Amino acid sequence: MPQITYREAVRHALAEELTRDPNVVVMGEEVGQFQGAYKVTQGLLEKFGPLRVADTPISEAGFIGMGIGASMLGVRPVMELMFWSFYSVAFDQILNNAANVRYMSGGQINCPIVIRGPANGGTNVGATHSHTPENILAAHPGVKVIVPSTAYDAKGLLKSAIRDNDPVFFLENTLLYGEKGEVPEEEYLIPLGQADVKREGKDLTIVTYGRPVIQSLAVAELLAKEHDISVEIVDLRTIRPLDIDTVLASVRKTHRVLIVEEQKPFCGVGAQLTYMIQAEAFDELDAPISRLCTIDAPAIYSPPVEAEQLPNPQRILKAALALLD
């Protein structure tokens, strides 16, 4: 199976869907002539032309709203946010209009839009460019939220997202764009809302998504080698809809849960997971659920310290060992 980068996987998904469906358009800041701020859309303008791959001005509220309006008429816009951090500028469009229009119209209007872009810390760009809003987005009924961790998942999930009839928010990670993974040449789709057990284990379940999946896999390897501890890793892949069944099945197997998320702790995805696990599998737990988040402050700039603020292998290892102590 060929190895391609996460970035290429997203690009291939876009290219395949642009080819498949003439209603699909790609729009965003610097997606065309500039070849993408993170080169995700490199080559798409040349291949598909300016009507299908369109550069927008720096007007997130304007162009995201325009995409939502177009989607109501049956266009399928895939809008790039250069950083998901800029969602706050378009909050009204994303979470008042896209999330609510189907409901407020009594089911008469659909909004088949995809908004995608990176949402991560760890690149020393300070608090304004390091937001991870998956919890805030997923708190709105009507939307779907995806946070893929591998090239394979990114491609299969993005293709499903573009074919979905509800608004889908797709959160990538600039620190994963260069990571390679096996991706088949033949077409495939991954259903939204299906978690993936990235590693089987019996002593401890780590529930995670996004970049911490990659870090957790490395920690699991270390724990197996040096501590003879068998860790199961559940990658949620989609935050909403949520595959809680796969999480609960793992809890029933290992009886210990560590949630790792690149989120601030307050009202984060892990808070919802913790509630659901205790509500539905309380008797299966041999220890309180443990949770490792980004340290609760705005993203610090200082490069070595930002690495400490985020989940990282050292912090994950410490939290895992503490839970098994």
Added chain:
Amino acid sequence: MSKKPSATIDQKPAAPVPYGQAPVNASLTAEQKIELYRQMVRIRRFEERSHRAYTGKNAAGGANIGGFLHLYNGQEAIAVGCCSLMGKHDHVITAYRDHGHAIAVGMDTKALMAELYGKITGCSKGKGGSMHFFSPERNYWGGHGIVGGQIPLGVGLAYGVKYKGHKGSAMAFMGDGAVNQGAVHEAYNLAALWNLPCVFVIENNGYSMGTSQARSSAGELAKRAEGYGIAWAACDGHDVYEVRATMDKYLTIAREECKPAVVEIETYRYRGHSVADPDNTYRTKAEIEDYRRTKDPIQVFQAILLAEGVLTEASAEKIDEAAVAEAEAAAEFADASPYPTAEDIQKDVYWESDNPDQRTSQGRLFFN
């Protein structure tokens, strides 16, 4: 509205105003003219009836209508004039003062009143309320609650029309307060930059909620379009002929040349910003009365049609009586209709959850 308008109007036109001779109006049949008049009267009577329902009590002693109610009284010539120009690929979107446009595009007043009452028979199944009327089958895309938030969507409708290769347009309505919202200016820029067939309509009733234009907006409102290289015009919204003549020009340009425009239409609202507005802090009763006497769009048009010999006072009275009866029937229908049930709360949230046999995703969509 007086049943004898000729007695209460100060400046009754002696002859049809020139706008009546504009081709888009001169080509109207007598029936079509009467239909324009009838629609304005139907909107007025619907709003008056909904106001009565809002302030009255239902049989159980509770409120018939909850939340906000933003009435269109006084502005009827705009929605009727603009929507009367719609063709197959022309679309409309507006803000929360949306009843007039809904009636003008042909929505059933029973379904509208039932929506106000929060009933399952409402146009949005009781899920949207006064501010959220929609009828995509009539190219009516709402009904939006946040000032200016609908304008980027309007540009998106225009983009969709153009992308699909249709010869059409989008009319994006807003109030005078919305021109100070950033999203509106982002939308102007996009529409101009991408040559989108969007006609932005500013319904300038003089007040953004309780703040007058002089206290809220610098400069001339429509003229802000110049900064974007967008054509603009201002017209009087009390004369439906003038509204039609002005809008026809810019809609034609939008359809034929794919160019946006900003049209500011001067108007006035008789009721408060919403019914909750006591309406005694920022304008005088005399000002409201003056508009009612001299510029009421229904009386102005009635006088024109009487002068044209298209309408008689007797036929005007019949139209009015029918509109009163229609509004009353709508209220009776709304009153008699059932509310949605608790089971309906989670319907219409996702396309997928409403179409479970076609669902491709897995996992939980709802978290109760």
